[in-house]
Amino acid sequence: MSHTILVTGAAGYIGSIATEVLLQEGYNVIALDDLSTGYKEALFNSVPFYNASIGDISRLKDVFSQNKIDVVLHFAGAALVSESMTNPFKYFNTNFCQGQNLLDVMLLCNVNKIVFSSTCAIYGMPKPEKIPIKETTLTKPINPYGESKLLFEKALEWYKKSANLDFIALRYFNVAGASKTRGERHNPETHLIPLVIKAAKNKNFKLSIYGTDYPTKDGTTIRDYIHVIDLVYAHISAIEALINKKNHQDAYNIGYGHGYSVLEIVNSVQEIFQTTISLHIADRRPGDPSTLIADPRKIKEDLNWKPKYNDIKEIISSAAKFIE
Numbered sequence: 520m521s522h523t524i525l526v527t528g529a530a531g532y533i534g535s536i537a538t539e540v541l542l543q544e545g546y547n548v549i550a551l552d553d554l555s556t557g558y559k560e561a562l563f564n565s566v567p568f569y570n571a572s573i574g575d576i577s578r579l580k581d582v583f584s585q586n587k588i589d590v591v592l593h594f595a596g597a598a599l600v601s602e603s604m605t606n607p608f609k610y611f612n613t614n615f616c617q618g619q620n621l622l623d624v625m626l627l628c629n630v631n632k633i634v635f636s637s638t639c640a641i642y643g644m645p646k647p648e649k650i651p652i653k654e655t656t657l658t659k660p661i662n663p664y665g666e667s668k669l670l671f672e673k674a675l676e677w678y679k680k681s682a683n684l685d686f687i688a689l690r691y692f693n694v695a696g697a698s699k700t701r702g703e704r705h706n707p708e709t710h711l712i713p714l715v716i717k718a719a720k721n722k723n724f725k726l727s728i729y730g731t732d733y734p735t736k737d738g739t740t741i742r743d744y745i746h747v748i749d750l751v752y753a754h755i756s757a758i759e760a761l762i763n764k765k766n767h768q769d770a771y772n773i774g775y776g777h778g779y780s781v782l783e784i785v786n787s788v789q790e791i792f793q794t795t796i797s798l799h800i801a802d803r804r805p806g807d808p809s810t811l812i813a814d815p816r817k818i819k820e821d822l823n824w825k826p827k828y829n830d831i832k833e834i835i836s837s838a839a840k841f842i843e
């Protein structure tokens with residue numbers, strides 16, 4: 520019997536690609552999104568869609584009473600670090616308070632399994648000796664975005680202890696790449712790979728590099744870029760673990776366990792596009808850690824996650840056709 524998955528944030532970058540892969544893998548999907556940063560065109564005609572906010576308890580009750588949902592994939596959220604510094608209220612409201620509505624309505628309607636989109640931003644500025652980052656590394660967010668995600672993880676832990684909730688929080692590192700039909704489209708775009716591709720395609724767009732004096736091999740920051748399809752399959756591993764009541768940790772780091780510097784990404788894009796990108800060297804941004812690399816061993820061991828697209832050129836090439 521195929522299981523039914525509620526995807527919140529289904530019109531967004533990751534939620535839409537998750538919907539695509541879930542359908543390919545034979546799951547039934549119900550989509551929910553308030554279209555605040557997502558796009559109607561990213562939805563699937565074959566999937567029932569609720570144009571609703573997770574802040575709207577009455578609409579959430581409709582969703583859960585009209586469908587027999589087995590597991591929730593909770594992607595909906597506000598996800599811009601810089602915006603969170605100037606508008607922390609939005610971040611605590613959307614990512615924490617509204618998320619709590621979702622949990623309450625789930626439990627009211629006897630749905631008790633959820634996979635949550637968390638982030639490496641919960642680790643803040645880890646010390647160099649803590650790289651690659653394990654799940655046990657100290658969590659110390661340095662912006663409201665990371666703090667709101669960590670608070671929601673804490674709420675999940677307490678709901679698990681006291682209300683029979685079962686959950687897995689996946690702490691994504693830098694998600695990139697695309698499926699054949701859907702890609703990354705944020706406005707404003709703050710992620711490096713789409714910005715470098717934009718600079719390669721538009722001669723008038725100068726790419727800003729924030730800091731060239733970090734203690735890394737070429738002075739620029741290093742990140743662990745994970746292909747969105749591998750990330751989505753980590754969610755499928757998490758869904759199966761929850762459904763089959765497999766032993767699992769509360770949270771897993773999701774990355775490949777190695778990183779690329781900003782200049783290495785620029786060089787890869789230049790090679791793929793056979794072009795030269797114009798660069799603007801700017802000061803470091805406050806709160807930008809030097810290096811963020813995941814230690815993904817636990818999810819591989821516990822949930823048998825087997826990434827297949829660990830190739831930066833493939834990630835960039837797949838992303839390119841969705842970037843103007």
Ligand SMILES: NC(=O)c1ccc[n+]([C@@H]2O[C@H](COP(=O)([O-])OP(=O)(O)OC[C@H]3O[C@@H](n4cnc5c(N)ncnc54)[C@H](O)[C@@H]3O)[C@@H](O)[C@H]2O)c1
Pocket residue numbers: 527528529530531532533534551552553554555556557558571572573574593594595596597598613617636637638639691692693694695704705
């Ligand atoms: N993209 C990354 O590299 C990355 C890294 C770490 C964590 N994450 C997390 O993954 C999730 C998805 O990220 P994304 O890049 O696809 O973002 P996105 O902005 O493309 O998608 C988020 C979706 O949620 C919807 N949404 C926002 N608030 C909502 C609300 N209150 N009710 C219903 N829908 C709402 C938006 O309309 C959008 O379609 C987010 O929670 C984000 O914090 C993303």
